[in-house]
Amino acid sequence: MKIFSATGKIVVFIIILGLVSLMGYAIFGNRVSVKTSPLIGQQAPPFTLKTFDGKELKLSDLEGKIVLLNFWASWCMPCRQEAGALETSWQKYKDKDVVFVGVNVWDENSNALKYLTNFGGGYPHALDPDEEIQINYGVGGVPETFFIDSSGNVRDKFTGPLTEQIIDYFVLKAKQPQEDKS
Amino acid sequence: MINFSIKNNPILYSIFIIALFVSFQSQSLSNQEKSIDDQTKEISYLLMCPVCQGQSVGESNSNLAHDMRDIIRKQLEAGRSKEEVLAYFVNSYGESILASPPPKGINWLLWLLPGVGIIIGGIGITLFLFKAQREDKNEDSQESNTQPKMDNEYIKRIEEELEDSDS
Numbered sequence: 001m002k003i004f005s006a007t008g009k010i011v012v013f014i015i016i017l018g019l020v021s022l023m024g025y026a027i028f029g030n031r032v033s034v035k036t037s038p039l040i041g042q043q044a045p046p047f048t049l050k051t052f053d054g055k056e057l058k059l060s061d062l063e064g065k066i067v068l069l070n071f072w073a074s075w076c077m078p079c080r081q082e083a084g085a086l087e088t089s090w091q092k093y094k095d096k097d098v099v100f101v102g103v104n105v106w107d108e109n110s111n112a113l114k115y116l117t118n119f120g121g122g123y124p125h126a127l128d129p130d131e132e133i134q135i136n137y138g139v140g141g142v143p144e145t146f147f148i149d150s151s152g153n154v155r156d157k158f159t160g161p162l163t164e165q166i167i168d169y170f171v172l173k174a175k176q177p178q179e180d181k182s
Numbered sequence: 183m184i185n186f187s188i189k190n191n192p193i194l195y196s197i198f199i200i201a202l203f204v205s206f207q208s209q210s211l212s213n214q215e216k217s218i219d220d221q222t223k224e225i226s227y228l229l230m231c232p233v234c235q236g237q238s239v240g241e242s243n244s245n246l247a248h249d250m251r252d253i254i255r256k257q258l259e260a261g262r263s264k265e266e267v268l269a270y271f272v273n274s275y276g277e278s279i280l281a282s283p284p285p286k287g288i289n290w291l292l293w294l295l296p297g298v299g300i301i302i303g304g305i306g307i308t309l310f311l312f313k314a315q316r317e318d319k320n321e322d323s324q325e326s327n328t329q330p331k332m333d334n335e336y337i338k339r340i341e342e343e344l345e346d347s348d349s
Contacts, residue, residue: 008309015302022291035276037276038272038273038274038275038276039273039274045274106245106246106249131249131252132249132253134246134249135246135249135250135253135271135274136274137274138232138274138275138276139246140232140233140246140275141232141233141246
């Protein structure tokens with residue numbers, strides 16, 4: 001039994017070809033342009049944090065410096081894993097206009113203080129009293145780290161535990177002029 | 183006789199007016215509260231929880247979903263519209279935060295393909311059934327054309343044999 005005429009066969013062939021092309025694009029399409037955060041290339045959301053030693057820390061006060069904004073929690077094991085690398089890198093960059101800021105999220109204050117005693121390092125750690133900074137930055141879990149350049153633009157986001165090499169890579173990248181703001 | 187008519191009693195009348203006013207005010211506040219609750223719930227089901235497996239913000243009990251619901255409520259209370267609240271989350275998390283992709287750009291395919299698939303499938307099945315029915319009819323008509331011819335030959339032969347037997 002003949003189901004499709006010659007024209008019908010061509011239409012079916014075109015439809016199948018279209019679907020296969022779509023699948024091919026989905027599998028092998030250009031992934032280089034996929035961003036880890038929609039904030040990359042955009043002005044960093046402003047924040048006013050309260051440090052664990054009671055000071056106010058504003059992003060606007062850090063203008064002209066590269067900011068490494070690291071989100072952590074005391075219950076987060078990968079955060080402990082990256083603590084050493086963060087401290088070593090902070091020692092390396094603290095006099096080079098690179099500011100490290102730790103932001104404690106989804107945590108109990110007492111647990112956070114205990115964590116800081118063991119893993120805190122020398123750079124400032126803070127809380128957002130309004131608990132909004134994690135949503136403003138699109139944080140989905142911890143640890144997540146944002147690299148903000150001296151103009152206040154988010155340059156990169158890294159999800160997972162940092163190493164010294166990763167920090168070097170992103171700090172150097174943030175020092176380079178921004179190529180594409182799109 | 184004591185007159186209990188409210189209109190004739192200024193004190194009762196005042197109390198009645200105040201009670202009515204308070205009742206309206208509380209009713210209005212309650213409606214507003216309910217409205218923000220409903221809107222928060224509605225928006226929370228339009229957003230996917232970024233740390234959960236296939237759960238919306240409305241369904242999830244994670245800390246993040248809890249924070250997100252609080253922010254939805256705060257923004258609604260601040261007078262932001264549903265679209266503005268959704269845009270805020272898209273700006274932070276990207277379009278993948280939305281439970282259903284917005285119908286624009288290549289996303290149109292996601293909205294159109296199921297419908298197109300159903301239409302093409304329907305046309306295919308209709309064509310198949312139509313052709314199958316037509317072929318059945320052809321076969322039937324071929325059979326009905328050959329039947330009388332065979333019957334005639336058979337009758338003719340019987341008649342001939344009968345004649346032969348008579349003779």
